Amino acid sequence: MTLLGHFALWAGWLIALWAxxxxxxxxxxxxxxxxxSLTGAVYAVFGCMVVASLALWYGLVTHxxxxxxxxxxxxxxxxxxxVFSAFWAGQKGSLLLWVVVLSLFAAMAxxxxxxxxxxxxxxxxxxxxxxxxxxxxxxxxxxxxxxxxAFTPPDGRGLNPQLQNLGMMIHPPMLYLGYxxxxxxxxxxxxxxxxxxxxxxxxxxIRKWTLLSWLFLSAGVVLGMWWAYVELGWGGYWAWDPVxxxxxxxxxxxxxxxxxxxxxxxxxxxxxxxLMLIIGTFLLTIFGTFITRSGVIASVHxxxxxxxxxxxxxxxxxxxxxxxxxxxxxxxxxxxxxxLESMVSREAAFLxxxxxxxxxxFSVLWGTLFPxxxxxxxxxxxxxxxxxxxxxxxPLGLALLALTGIGPLIAWRKASINNLKRQFFLPxxxxxxxxxxxxxxxxxxxxxxxxxxxxxxxxxxxxQEFYRGSRARHRIHGxxxxxxxLRLIGRNRRRYGGYIVHVGILLLFVAFAGYSFRVDKEATLxxxxxVDVVSPFGHTYTxxxxxxxxxxxxxxxxxxxxxxxxxxxxxIGRLSSExxxxxNSLREFEFQPSTEVGIRYTLQEDLYIVYAxxxxxxxxxxxxxxxxxxxxxxxIGGVVxxxxxIITMWPGGYGxxxxxxxxxxxxxxxxxGSRT
Amino acid sequence: MNRRAFxxxxxxxxxxxxxxxxxxxxxxxxxxxxxxxxDAGRLYNPNVVQQRxxxxxxxxxxxxxxxxxxxxxxxxxxxxxxxxRTTDFTCTTSPALHRxxxxxxxxxxxxxxxxxxxxxxxxxxxLMAPKxxxxxxxxxxxxxxxxxxxGVALTWSLYRRQAVLSTAGAGGGSGGGGxxxxxxxxxxxxxRLQVAIRESDR
Numbered sequence: 072m073t074l075l076g077h078f079a080l081w082a083g084w085l086i087a088l089w090a091x092x093x094x095x096x097x098x099x100x101x102x103x104x105x106x107x108s109l110t111g112a113v114y115a116v117f118g119c120m121v122v123a124s125l126a127l128w129y130g131l132v133t134h135x136x137x138x139x140x141x142x143x144x145x146x147x148x149x150x151x152x153x154v155f156s157a158f159w160a161g162q163k164g165s166l167l168l169w170v171v172v173l174s175l176f177a178a179m180a181x182x183x184x185x186x187x188x189x190x191x192x193x194x195x196x197x198x199x200x201x202x203x204x205x206x207x208x209x210x211x212x213x214x215x216x217x218x219x220x221a222f223t224p225p226d227g228r229g230l231n232p233q234l235q236n237l238g239m240m241i242h243p244p245m246l247y248l249g250y251x252x253x254x255x256x257x258x259x260x261x262x263x264x265x266x267x268x269x270x271x272x273x274x275x276x277i278r279k280w281t282l283l284s285w286l287f288l289s290a291g292v293v294l295g296m297w298w299a300y301v302e303l304g305w306g307g308y309w310a311w312d313p314v315x316x317x318x319x320x321x322x323x324x325x326x327x328x329x330x331x332x333x334x335x336x337x338x339x340x341x342x343x344x345x346l347m348l349i350i351g352t353f354l355l356t357i358f359g360t361f362i363t364r365s366g367v368i369a370s371v372h373x374x375x376x377x378x379x380x381x382x383x384x385x386x387x388x389x390x391x392x393x394x395x396x397x398x399x400x401x402x403x404x405x406x407x408x409x410x411l412e413s414m415v416s417r418e419a420a421f422l423x424x425x426x427x428x429x430x431x432x433f434s435v436l437w438g439t440l441f442p443x444x445x446x447x448x449x450x451x452x453x454x455x456x457x458x459x460x461x462x463x464x465x466p467l468g469l470a471l472l473a474l475t476g477i478g479p480l481i482a483w484r485k486a487s488i489n490n491l492k493r494q495f496f497l498p499x500x501x502x503x504x505x506x507x508x509x510x511x512x513x514x515x516x517x518x519x520x521x522x523x524x525x526x527x528x529x530x531x532x533x534x535q536e537f538y539r540g541s542r543a544r545h546r547i548h549g550x551x552x553x554x555x556x557l558r559l560i561g562r563n564r565r566r567y568g569g570y571i572v573h574v575g576i577l578l579l580f581v582a583f584a585g586y587s588f589r590v591d592k593e594a595t596l597x598x599x600x601x602v603d604v605v606s607p608f609g610h611t612y613t614x615x616x617x618x619x620x621x622x623x624x625x626x627x628x629x630x631x632x633x634x635x636x637x638x639x640x641x642x643i644g645r646l647s648s649e650x651x652x653x654x655n656s657l658r659e660f661e662f663q664p665s666t667e668v669g670i671r672y673t674l675q676e677d678l679y680i681v682y683a684x685x686x687x688x689x690x691x692x693x694x695x696x697x698x699x700x701x702x703x704x705x706x707i708g709g710v711v712x713x714x715x716x717i718i719t720m721w722p723g724g725y726g727x728x729x730x731x732x733x734x735x736x737x738x739x740x741x742x743x744g745s746r747t
Numbered sequence: 748m749n750r751r752a753f754x755x756x757x758x759x760x761x762x763x764x765x766x767x768x769x770x771x772x773x774x775x776x777x778x779x780x781x782x783x784x785x786d787a788g789r790l791y792n793p794n795v796v797q798q799r800x801x802x803x804x805x806x807x808x809x810x811x812x813x814x815x816x817x818x819x820x821x822x823x824x825x826x827x828x829x830x831x832r833t834t835d836f837t838c839t840t841s842p843a844l845h846r847x848x849x850x851x852x853x854x855x856x857x858x859x860x861x862x863x864x865x866x867x868x869x870x871x872x873x874l875m876a877p878k879x880x881x882x883x884x885x886x887x888x889x890x891x892x893x894x895x896x897x898g899v900a901l902t903w904s905l906y907r908r909q910a911v912l913s914t915a916g917a918g919g920g921s922g923g924g925g926x927x928x929x930x931x932x933x934x935x936x937x938x939r940l941q942v943a944i945r946e947s948d949r
Contacts (some may be wrong), residue, residue, distance in 0.1 A: 288904040305826070305834035412912055414905045422905075426898055434890030441886045442872075449882050454819045456827065456875035463890055543943060593833065597787050621791045626794040652795035663837040664797055683833070686801055688793025693802055695833050716878055 073138055075216040080211055083119030083174075086112050094197020109196045112185050113181050116203055117174035124171045127164060127216050131157055137223040140164055142214045147230035147656040148626035153230055156240040159247070160230055162364060163216035168244065169360075170206040172251045173199065177491055180255050180280070188276040192552045194262030202254050213508035228657045229626070232665035235653075238298030246291030246318055250356040251322060252284040256352035260346050264397045268590025269342065269404050285329060286713060290476050291710040293709030304666045306591060306679050306697040308705060311460040316439045317359030320432050324352040327428035327720035330421045330478075337483065338418060339408030341732070343398070344425070350394045357387045362439070413485035420478040427471045434463045444691070472580050475573050476502075476529035479536055497535050502528030519584035521596065526577040526584075532715070533570045533577075540567070560718060568719030577713025578704050595686060595693050596634075606676050607699040613637040614680070617645070619690045630654040630664075632682035632692045636671065648682035648694070676700045740747025797837065805849050814858050818865055818873050827875050884922055 090112035099105040127140070131154050136142040144164070145158040159165040161361055177199035181192055210216065233239070256277040263273035295318060309315060328348040333349035334341045363385035411418050438455045446452045480494040505527030506520060540557035550558060560567040588607040596602060596616035604612045615635040622629055630650040636643050649667040652660055671678040679697040686693065790796065805811055815829035822840035824831050832841035849925070851861045865873045877883035 243910070304833065305830050307830075310826070310830075410908050410912060411905055415908055419905060422901060423898070426894065426901060430890065430894035430897075433893065437890050438886070441877075445877070445886070447881065451870065452872050453877040453883060453886075454872045454875055455877065455886065456819065456825070458817065459876035459886070462876070463887065467890075467894070508852070547942070591833070593806045595799075595801040619790060619796075628792060630790070630792075630796045650796045660795075664795060681833075684797035684799030685790060685793060686787065686799060688790050688796075688798065689787035690790060691787035691801075693799040 072129045073135070073219065076123045077215070077217045077600055078131075079119040079122040080207055080215075080217070083116045083123070084204065084207040084211060085171075086115045086119065087200040087207060090116070090200035091197055092199065092415040099193050106193055109193050110131065110181050113174070113177050113196050113200060116200060116328050117171075117178040118202075120167070120174045123217075124158075124167060127167060128155070128158060128438045129273040131155070134227070136225075136227050137219050138216075139218045139220050142220060142224050142227040144227070144229040144230055144302070146661065147625070148654065149227075149230055150235075150625055152240065154233050156234075157230055159243050159540055160234050161212040163218075165243065165247070166206055166210050166214055166379075167216050169247055169251055170210070172247060173203050173206065173254055175575065176252055176255050177203065177258075180258070184276055188259075188272055190261040190266055190268060191273060192260060194265045195258040196260045198258035200252060202258075205382075205386050205638065205746050209379050212325050212330055213379050213382060226251045226657055229653060229655055229661040232651060232653055232662055233302055236298060236302045238302060242291060242294035242298050245287055245294055249284055249286075249291045250321065250359065250735055251352050252280060253325070253356050255280045256284065256349050260349040261394065264346070264401050267401070268406065271336060271339070271402060274345070276333055278332075279720055281325065281329060281332070285322070285325045286716040286720065288318075288325060289709070289716060290713055292318050292322055293706070293712070296709075297706060300702070301668060301670065304668050304681050306589065306668075306681075306695075306699060307586070308702070311438070311457045314359075314363050316435045316460075316565050317355075317362050320359060320435060321352045321355040323428050323432040324348055324355060327425045327432075328352065330428075330475070331343030334421055339416065340411065341422075342407065343402065346398055347395075348425075348429075350391075350398065354387060354391050354394075355436075357383060357390065358436075361387055384655055415481060415486045415491070417478060417481045417482050417483045417486075420474060424474045424478055427467055427474060431464055431467045431471065434467065435460070438463065438512075458589030465518055468580070468583075469518070469525060470576065472522065472525045472529060475576055476525065476532040479532055479570065481572075486639065494535075497526050498531030501531030501534075516554060516587065519587050522584035526581045529573055529577040534575055536570055537567070563724075564721055568715050568717075568721075571718060572712055573715075574716055575708045575710075578708030578711060582701045582704035582708060585704070586699065588700045589697060591695060591697040593683070593693065593695050595691060597691050602694075602696070604696050604698060607700050608675055610676075610697070611640075612639055612678060612696075613640070614694075614696060616692055616694070619682075619685065619692060626653055626655075630655065630682070630685075632694070634669075634680060634694070636678065644671070646678065646680055648680045650682055650684070672703050674703055677702045800842075805852075806845075810858070811845075811848060811852060814852075815845065815859055817862060817875055818844070818848075819875050820844060821869060821873070 090109055091100060093105060093109055093112075099109055129135075130138045130141050131145055132151070134141065134145065134147055140161060140163050141157075144160045145154050149157070157164070159168045177196065180195055180199065184192060184195075257278075259273045259277045263269055295315065299310070300306075300308040325348075328345060331341050331348065332345055335345050359379060364379050364383060411422075413419065423533075438460050441455050442452050476498055480491075480498065482490055486494075502524050506524035509520055510521060537556055537559065540559045541550075541552050544550050544555035544559060545552060548555070560571075590604065590607060592602070592604050594602040594614075598616055598618045601613050601615035604614065606612065613636070615637075617633045617635055619630055619632045621631070628651070630652075631647050632649075633645055633647040635645050646669040648669040650664045651667060652664045653662055655661050666681055667685075669680045669682075677697075677699040679699055681695040681697075683693040683695055685691065778811065782906070811827050815832075816827045818828050820826055820828050820831035820841040822831065822835075822838050824835055824838065826834065826841075828841050828844045832845050835841070843858070847865075848861060850866055856864065871877065877886055879887050880898055
């Protein structure tokens with residue numbers, strides 16, 4: 072099977088090369104059979120990559136430890152579902168995952184794109200196949216997942232315990248899906264530039280793809296935070312690690328694009344900027360891959376240092392230079408249809424929203440690269456950790472939150488004073504009420520106060536938008552308010568789905584603010600001993616150590632320490648944390664003992680316990696207890712964000728495709744009943 | 748005092764002293780209550796769990812924690828000393844660095860002096876964020892400065908365009924006002940728009 076996998080890689084490599092050369096030679100423009108060959112090549116590469124993937128999975132499930140990758144990431148005792156996910160646990164397998172998903176998306180783009188944009192598709196095929204060609208090249212010449220060992224070990228080294236987690240089964244593929252799907256909008260952007268079809272056609276063709284990418288990126292980032300929280304054991308979910316930063320960068324620029332593209336659709340403005348954002352987003356996905364795999368920046372998440380980093384760096388530079396050169400050659404054809412009329416307009420608000428989003432992306436990128444820059448300039452490497460990123464990004468994040476509330480309140484083209492007064496009164500009042508309540512309750516910390524106050528303002532904006540819309544439907548159609556709200560969302564999914572996304576964002580900010588009040592305490596307890604921890608909400612948790620039980624389960628020895636919890640004197644249950652020592656089939660230890668945390672989730676605060684270790688091999692246990700306020704709202708906010716995104720991209724809800732037409736200044740009103 | 752009273756008083760005294768003694772002996776147990784604390788039996792398999800020293804009051808000292816959160820563990824984990832020593836229980840570097848912080852603190856050094864001492868011995872990159880001086884200032888200022896610069900340029904450019912459009916409008920140009928002349932819509936659509944605006948204005 073490895074021979075077959077190897078052959079499939081080579082076949083895919085040759086076909087992708089053929090497709091790339093053919094597409095950019097332009098020969099297909101006069102010969103229909105070559106055009107058909109291009110489409111066929113995309114499907115063929117997908118087929119080859121499926122065969123290669125099945126070959127690797129076959130090697131994994133049959134424990135073919137003669138394959139270096141299988142021996143490195145699995146063992147005979149590894150549970151089957153983790154054998155399945157070991158496919159993307161290492162560098163080589165994840166590259167194969169990347170290219171199989173890319174070829175799937177490339178095939179879907181060819182198959183599903185409306186025939187209205189057929190002229191763009193050969194170029195799209197060319198770009199996607201060049202990217203696939205690059206990834207297969209990296210595998211064939213630097214990181215081949217089918218590489219064989221000179222001997223066959225009796226058992227493999229097993230999977231890193233931190234990767235033996237449900238979150239790790241879902242989070243990396245989700246993030247990869249986000250990263251990889253960005254290639255399709257990028258391919259359409261290049262196709263538009265190559266073909267000279269610079270109208271809004273390519274924007275419409277990629278609408279679903281951009282939302283899909285954004286959704287996958289969002290889900291990947293949130294799942295990554297959840298994995299870090301439940302698995303890494305430090306009690307937090309975001310540490311500004313270079314790899315975490317790399318995951319958020321394309322999300323930020325893609326979010327900026329999703330806003331600015333509305334201006335192009337409605338007003339025919341920002342054409343150049345939108346192209347720059349899509350190209351930049353694609354380059355950031357390659358940059359993220361580069362820093363994860365090159366070892367150029369130290370990170371706990373990185374794959375082993377290898378030569379693939381050079382490939383990615385070369386590809387990054389080459390793609391950047393070629394893409395922006397191409398954009399430059401089409402610069403004059405990308406003039407805006409109209410000028411921006413007023414500083415006080417939704418277009419202007421979106422521009423500033425873009426400025427902040429791209430500004431945050433820049434500051435994250437700057438901080439991530441600053442150690443390298445410092446070494447070049449000063450000769451000494453500095454560490455740029457959470458204190459730096461928090462100092463630089465928290466004010467920018469608050470500005471972004473404010474704009475999340477301001478944008479929907481301002482009319483397109485030009486807002487009147489009356490319009491502003493009417494629109495802003497309720498949201499501003501709700502924000503001020505929230506701040507007043509918090510101050511009365513004793514909160515004095517500036518940033519959390521501002522974050523929660525601004526969240527109140529954004530909530531006011533969203534509630535007002537839903538209320539006005541449903542009230543209009545209620546009066547015109549006589550619908551009850553719940554029905555009116557549902558129909559409002561159904562009739563204009565993009566707009567109201569977007570508002571639901573804003574609710575997700577405000578929930579995330581509230582949760583981030585709560586995290587700054589976390590409390591932790593280390594304690595050493597004999598069985599029966601207890602310790603008190605007072606939470607930021609004033610609750611006293613009494614935690615009594617019950618003892619440590621040890622047993623063997625699946626591929627590990629488990630040492631489980633359990634505490635009994637009383638909250639304000641009332642027993643509320645037990646919580647356990649584990650130490651896991653993984654073993655292989657020869658009963659040899661794999662890796663160091665890992666920690667499984669115990670978490671009691673509530674809407675108000677999480678109780679997070681970690682069994683740190685044993686005192687002199689006895690049941691006397693060292694614990695770390697952490698109380699994390701409002702953390703659960705990160706996950707709720709993430710779910711709301713994704714639900715909003717799904718509503719936004721759900722088919723239908725737009726009515727028949729219409730040409731852009733000018734909007735009236737001072738108002739934006741729904742033409743009720745015009746989209747039936 | 749009879750014999751029974753004497754024995755009772757002596758027992759109470761011994762009990763009080765022993766409780767006081769045990770509390771003094773366990774200052775580092777984080778203020779926990781001894782509520783039925785039993786013997787610590789030996790684990791069936793102690794080799795599968797990390798061995799840890801008993802935690803002390805200093806481990807929970809906010810002052811110490813704040814110092815440690817400003818310095819990086821040198822084991823290569825990218826975490827600060829506090830987070831590493833309370834997370835990666837296989838790391839032997841962060842507990843050693845923690846002991847160094849405690850020793851310097853007990854020697855009477857201030858937080859600033861402890862940080863300076865660590866920088867002298869381990870280099871500037873021991874800090875989790877570079878000191879805002881020299882070239883490092885660029886690290887802190889460039890993102891904000893760039894965003895401000897672009898923001899100001901954007902605002903200025905928008906005002907300028909707005910002024911040009913206003914002038915053109917005053918000179919009889921079509922301009923973007925609140926009129927409906929720019930709308931491409933059927934009379935029926937315009938009528939529905941007016942209804943929607945009236946509803947919205949109520």
